[in-house]
Amino acid sequence: MGPRLVVVGVPGDKRMHALARALERGGHEPPIVVSWQDVVLDPRVLRRVGRAGDLLRVESPGADLSVWASLSMLGGGAALGGGSVDSLVDGTEWRPRRAWVRGLSRVLTQIERAASHLRPTQRASDLLTMIDKLATAQHLAAHGVRTPNTLEAPSTVEELRARLDAERLRAVFVKSRWGSSGSGVFALRREHGRSGGERERLVTTLRLDGPRAFNDKRVRGYDDRSSIDALLAPVLADGAIVQRWIPKAGADDGPFDLRVLVVHGRVAQRVARVGKSTITNLHLDARRLDVDAALEAFGPGAWPRVVSLCESVAAAFDRRATIGIDVAIDPSGTPWVIECNAWGDYLPGLLHEGEDAYGVQVRALFGARTPASEIDERRA
Amino acid sequence: MADKRRFEMIEGASKKFWEVSVDGAAFTVTFGRIGSAGSTKTTPCASPAAAQAEADKLIKEKTKKGYQEVGGAAPGAPNWRPPEHYGTHQHTRRFMNYAVAGFDPESDGEADDESGRKSYPTLRNLDRQVFRVGLTYDDDEDAFDARLDALLDDPKVGDLRGLLIGNWWGDAGGQPPHNLIAKLIERGASLKSLVGLFVGDVIQEESEISWIEQGDFGRVIAALPSLEVAIVRGGNGLRLEKLAHDTLRSLTVQSGGLPRAAVQDVAKAKLPALRDLTLWLGVENYGGNSEVGDLKPILDGKAFPALEHLGLQNSENADAIAAAVAKSAILSKLKGLDLSMGTLSDEGAEALLAAPATKNLKYLNIRHHYVSPALVTKLKALGIELNAAERKEEEDWGDGEKHRYAEVTE
Numbered sequence: 097m098g099p100r101l102v103v104v105g106v107p108g109d110k111r112m113h114a115l116a117r118a119l120e121r122g123g124h125e126p127p128i129v130v131s132w133q134d135v136v137l138d139p140r141v142l143r144r145v146g147r148a149g150d151l152l153r154v155e156s157p158g159a160d161l162s163v164w165a166s167l168s169m170l171g172g173g174a175a176l177g178g179g180s181v182d183s184l185v186d187g188t189e190w191r192p193r194r195a196w197v198r199g200l201s202r203v204l205t206q207i208e209r210a211a212s213h214l215r216p217t218q219r220a221s222d223l224l225t226m227i228d229k230l231a232t233a234q235h236l237a238a239h240g241v242r243t244p245n246t247l248e249a250p251s252t253v254e255e256l257r258a259r260l261d262a263e264r265l266r267a268v269f270v271k272s273r274w275g276s277s278g279s280g281v282f283a284l285r286r287e288h289g290r291s292g293g294e295r296e297r298l299v300t301t302l303r304l305d306g307p308r309a310f311n312d313k314r315v316r317g318y319d320d321r322s323s324i325d326a327l328l329a330p331v332l333a334d335g336a337i338v339q340r341w342i343p344k345a346g347a348d349d350g351p352f353d354l355r356v357l358v359v360h361g362r363v364a365q366r367v368a369r370v371g372k373s374t375i376t377n378l379h380l381d382a383r384r385l386d387v388d389a390a391l392e393a394f395g396p397g398a399w400p401r402v403v404s405l406c407e408s409v410a411a412a413f414d415r416r417a418t419i420g421i422d423v424a425i426d427p428s429g430t431p432w433v434i435e436c437n438a439w440g441d442y443l444p445g446l447l448h449e450g451e452d453a454y455g456v457q458v459r460a461l462f463g464a465r466t467p468a469s470e471i472d473e474r475r476a
Numbered sequence: 477m478a479d480k481r482r483f484e485m486i487e488g489a490s491k492k493f494w495e496v497s498v499d500g501a502a503f504t505v506t507f508g509r510i511g512s513a514g515s516t517k518t519t520p521c522a523s524p525a526a527a528q529a530e531a532d533k534l535i536k537e538k539t540k541k542g543y544q545e546v547g548g549a550a551p552g553a554p555n556w557r558p559p560e561h562y563g564t565h566q567h568t569r570r571f572m573n574y575a576v577a578g579f580d581p582e583s584d585g586e587a588d589d590e591s592g593r594k595s596y597p598t599l600r601n602l603d604r605q606v607f608r609v610g611l612t613y614d615d616d617e618d619a620f621d622a623r624l625d626a627l628l629d630d631p632k633v634g635d636l637r638g639l640l641i642g643n644w645w646g647d648a649g650g651q652p653p654h655n656l657i658a659k660l661i662e663r664g665a666s667l668k669s670l671v672g673l674f675v676g677d678v679i680q681e682e683s684e685i686s687w688i689e690q691g692d693f694g695r696v697i698a699a700l701p702s703l704e705v706a707i708v709r710g711g712n713g714l715r716l717e718k719l720a721h722d723t724l725r726s727l728t729v730q731s732g733g734l735p736r737a738a739v740q741d742v743a744k745a746k747l748p749a750l751r752d753l754t755l756w757l758g759v760e761n762y763g764g765n766s767e768v769g770d771l772k773p774i775l776d777g778k779a780f781p782a783l784e785h786l787g788l789q790n791s792e793n794a795d796a797i798a799a800a801v802a803k804s805a806i807l808s809k810l811k812g813l814d815l816s817m818g819t820l821s822d823e824g825a826e827a828l829l830a831a832p833a834t835k836n837l838k839y840l841n842i843r844h845h846y847v848s849p850a851l852v853t854k855l856k857a858l859g860i861e862l863n864a865a866e867r868k869e870e871e872d873w874g875d876g877e878k879h880r881y882a883e884v885t886e
Contacts, residue, residue, distance in 0.1 A: 266647060267613075287649025290689050290713060297684055343613055343681035346565030348536070351681050374681060389537075393569055427567050427679065428612060 098462065102146040102214055103127045104135050104207065105155035106163070111442050112155065118454035124462060132157040136166040136199075139206035142214070151461055152214035154207060154223065156439035157200070158275075164196060171198030190280055190302055190309040192334035197227060197274040217461055218438070219414045226419065226438035229273050229337045236433055239412035242405060243433040248273075249336035253325045256332060260286060267341035272331050279311045280331045283341060283374045284324075298324045299373050302331075315373040342432050344374060345394070345425045349383075352376060352390050353434065354402060354423040357441055357453055361410040363403055364456040365441075365448045394429035402431045409433055418457055481535065483543035484510060494538050496531050500524055503531040529865070542570060558785055558812040558839050559726055559752040562707060564680045564884055567608075571638045572672045572705055574606040581626040582619075599632040602669075608677060610642015617646030621655055628663050638672040643682055645689070652689040652713055657696055664699025671702055676709030676730075685884055686732035686762035690714035694741060697721055704749075711756075711763055714738045719745035725782075728754040732790075732885050733762030736770060743773040750780040754787035754814065757797075759885045768793065768800045775804035787814035787841075790882045794845075798824030802831035816843040816863070817883035825851040834858060844883045846870060 101119060105112045107129055116127055128150075134141050136157075146152070157163045168174065173195020204220040225231045233246030247263070249270055250256050260268065266287050272280030283299040298318045302309045304326055318324050344351035347370045357365035368390035371382040391398040406421050413419060413436075420440015424432050441453040448456060480497040491510040496503060501524050508514025521527035539545070545555065562568055569576055578595035599607060609623045620643075627633065645651040653675070660667075673696075676688055688710025694717040697706050704725045708714065711731025715738055724747050729738065734757050742755065753774065758764035771788065773779040786806065788797045794815055801807055801815075813834075815824070825847045828834045840855065841863040847855075852864045870878035 264647060266649060285684065285687075287687065289650045289687070290652065295687065297687075343679065346563075346679060346681065348563055348565065350565050351679075392541075393566070426613070427681070 098124070099215070100125045100146060100150045101127045101153060101217075101458075101461070102130065102142075102150050102211070103153045103155055104130050104132060104142070105153075106157065106159040107131050109155075109159040110444075111159070111439075114442065114444070114452065114454045115153075115155075115458075118452065118458045121455060122458045122462065124458065127153075132160055132163040133166070135207065136163055136170070136203060139203055139210045142207060142210040145211070146214055148213045150214050151217050152207075152211050153217045154204065154220075158439070164191070167199035167203065168196045169199065170202055171195035171200070173199075188311045190311060190330065192330070193272055193274040193280075194335050200224075200227070216416075217457075218417050222413045222417050223438045225413075226436045227274055229271055229339075229435065232436050233337065233339070235412060236409065236436070239408070241408045241412060241433055242431070244340040244342050246337050246339045249332055249338045251332050251335075253328050253332060256328065256338070257286070259338070260284075265338070265340060267343075269339045269341050270328060270331065271337050271339065273335040273337050280336075281375055282328060282331070284328075285341075295319065296321065296324055298327060299375065300327060301375060302327050315371070315375050317373075339434075341374070342424055342426050342434075344376075345390075345427050345429070346370075347385055347390060350376075352385060352425075354387060354390070354425070354431075355440065355443065356402065356406045356421045356423055357443065357456075358406050358410045358417075358419045358421060359453075359456050360417075360460040361407065361415050363406055364460075365443055365446050365453050367443060367446055391425065394425065398425070398429055398431075401429075405431045405433060409436060482546050483535070483538050484546050485538075485541065485543040486510075487542065492543075494543055496534060498524070498527050498531045501527050503527045503534075505534065532863075540570065542573070542575070544573065556784070556811050556838060558814065558841070559728070559754065559787075562674070562677075562709075562728070562730070564685060564709070564730070567642070567679060568640055568674060568677050571606050571640060571674060574604060574638050576608050576638075576640060577601075577605045579607040579609050579627050580623055597626075599627065599630045599636060602632060602635045602637060606638025606640065606672065607636060608640035608642055610640075610677065611644065611646045613682070615646060617648045620644045620646065624656060624659060628659060628666075633663075634666055635669050636667065637669050638674075639667070639670060640674040640677040642677050649687070650689050652691040654691060657691045657693065660696045661699045664696070665701065667700055667702075669702055670700050672705040672707075673697070673700065673703060674707040674709075676707075678709060680884075684732070685710060685730070686712060686758075688712060692717050694719040694745075697724065711735055711738060711758060716741035716745065719747070721747055721749075723749050725749050726752040726754075728752075728787075730754075730756040730790075730884070731758045731762075731764065732756075733758035733760065733764030734766060735763050736766040739766040739770045743770060743779055745779070747780055749782055751782050752785040752787075752812075753780060753783060754785075754789065756790035756817070756884065757788060757793070758790055759792045759882055762885060764791075768796050771797070771800065775800055775806050777804070777806040777809055784810060785812035785814070785839075786810055787812075787816075789814055790817040790884050791815075792819050792880070792882050792885075794818030794820035794882075795824035795827075799827040802827040802834070807831060808833040808836060810837060812839040812841075813837055814839075814841040816841045816845075818844065819846060819880040819882055821846040821880070822848050822851050825855060829854055829858075835860065839863075844868065846880050 208220045225235050230248050236243045250259055267285045270282040286296045289295045301312050301315055303312045350370045350372050351374050352368045352370040353376050354368050366387045368385040368387050369376045369382045370385050376382045409421050418441050420437035422435040424434050443453050480495055482495045484493045493510045495506040502518055502520045504518040506514045506516045580595045581597045583595040583597050611620050644653050690710045690713050692715035707728040709730040711734040820842050835858045837860050839861045843863045844866045846868050
């Protein structure tokens with residue numbers, strides 16, 4: 097009997113369905129699902145789950161807002177992470193993340209300890225690096241991967257402006273340091289106008305409602321100081337990064353980037369996302385585009401350059417890792433790694449060699465065993 | 477039987493054709509080497525409209541690659557096409573059907589090492605390519621003048637047919653192109669083959685269109701003896717004073733807000749050969765403070781006797797503009813009318829439908845509009861080529877007003 101897959105996840109979540117279907121298609125046993133809620137309560141539940149040699153996959157806890165609250169509390173924050181009760185009901189209010197990521201970090205370490213009889217499909221340290229955009233940028237830079245210059249953002253808007261002036265940065269992305277999904281992302285441009293006066297423009301999905309900020313499906317632009325300050329302030333206070341804005345090449349109707357999924361060191365899925373604005377996340381009105389069509393203008397060498405860039409990312413992490421890499425192509429055709437997403441594999445309907453992202457991972461997991469020596473190292 | 481359109485591309489030894497026809501809810505393409513019968517493929521679609529949309533998309537892709545339409549569409553009719561749309565998300569790769577190459581005296585003459593784009597240190601292959609000068613995000617801002625000077629000093633500059641100007645300001649934001657303007661006026665006579673000029677081939681990822689600081693291009697255009705096509709992007713500070721030219725046939729001004737003075741300059745211009753005029757009027761918030769009345773000399777048909785295509789685009793006053801065009805003398809002389817990218821709604825569409833001359837157009841573009849499906853159907857029934865893609869819904873921002881917006885207003 098082969099190994100089974102133990103999954104820490106949110107039961108009923110779309111990701112869990114996709115994974116279960118992929119296992120079924122591959123002729124494997126259904127996953128043993130341990131709910132994030134139970135794991136957050138006591139990670140030791142994992143001690144009794146599965147047999148020695150079974151695989152362990154830790155899925156995104158993001159779909160369960162009560163898990164968010166628990167992780168936040170574990171990390172020393174308020175249950176709601178400083179957000180309001182409503183924010184846990186409709187999920188669209190922007191929530192601070194510092195305490196959440198501290199809680200998550202603690203639980204991931206505990207999971208690794210509690211599940212030492214299982215073979216992890218990814219390293220907790222890799223997950224934590226990818227969840228932290230500052231750590232990711234430093235990690236990639238240290239491994240020689242082309243990624244835009246990234247700094248830790250100051251905690252106030254005033255200090256941010258001073259820093260941008262000092263660094264002569266005219267166009268940057270300001271992003272919440274932790275988490276993903278396009279929430280808490282700002283594209284900020286500043287320069288001196290003809291008359292010498294300063295002008296600024298902020299593009300974001302956040303929308304203010306009184307003192308609270310909500311995520312919207314629509315990307316909006318702001319050019320008045322009071323809105324810009326009010327939108328940036330809570331994200332900077334919680335913890336953010338400043339990343340140089342490399343201009344993106346475009347399709348007819350908007351700029352695009354690529355989501356490239358790397359599984360076990362190899363490109364497994366790819367799609368271009370054309371945004372209405374520079375923020376191109378698919379749930380924000382962006383459309384999918386065939387990668388070859390997107391790259392056509394840059395000649396036959398364009399895609400191989402993306403592949404080698406993505407392989408250099410994979411080489412910077414554990415070889416078992418699944419990494420959702422966001423790649424921007426600048427107008428001269430040079431690819432840049434913008435983000436790495438630990439849970440960037442939910443790409444419904446996208447097929448590579450007839451398999452979806454989960455199918456590819458299932459095949460990689462059950463086809464290529466983790467050598468026993470690696471397990472021993474980890475236990476040591 | 478559906479109308480078949482044929483496109484061809486000849487590049488070196490490669491001679492290819494591509495044909496498309498729409499028949500009901502399917503479209504058929506035939507492609508191959510010119511002279512061969514080619515291969516044929518029919519693709520079923522959800523509806524006739526979907527088939528047409530898919531075919532239109534493919535035509536756009538092919539023409540972008542360099543395919544050119546051959547043969548007439550309707551029998552007897554000259555193969556008139558509206559001027560090309562230069563969008564704000566991609567650098568221009570083909571300009572007047574020439575490939576665009578970069579000019580950089582520092583480059584090694586081959587493809588940039590990291591990209592497939594070609595950049596050359598000297599002008600070359602001028603029978604098939606035009607050149608672009610501009611800064612990228614990691615260039616020093618002083619590099620622009622050096623590149624421009626090197627291009628203007630190139631021994632082959634007299635054979636250059638097209639010149640595109642990208643970003644000239646680099647990290648020094650807010651710089652009008654004073655030096656560029658002075659240089660082009662000074663050296664205009666030596667640019668004796670220059671047919672096309674595009675100033676501001678800058679994408680939205682590089683700059684807000686309303687942040688591009690412009691200058692006065694009236695005398696620049698006048699100084700270029702062979703110019704036929706002029707495009708300027710960016711309305712801030714733009715003027716076209718004393719614009720007069722005997723051969724200019726196509727003028728496009730793209731902006732997020734076109735200042736009234738620039739609109740008045742255009743209306744006063746002396747361009748006897750002008751066939752296409754495109755103005756992105758923009759919104760007041762970004763400096764677009766012209767009024768419909770400022771367009772009067774153009775709409776009267778007296779300003780440009782040869783005008784065949786008029787684009788009054790990207791406007792937040794699209795209904796008022798449509799109403800003025802519908803009543804104008806110019807409408808009956810036009811082949812193409814482009815009111816795309818704006819806030820056109822039923823009011824403007826009704827005005828167009830009420831004007832008898834509308835049905836004599838060959839082409840009407842209202843892409844990015846707020847017109848109801850019922851009226852779009854009526855426009856379609858006029859039997860002219862219509863682009864009514866990207867219907868928008870008015871937005872409710874909870875302030876008791878319905879909001880419509882023009883496309884390129886950031």
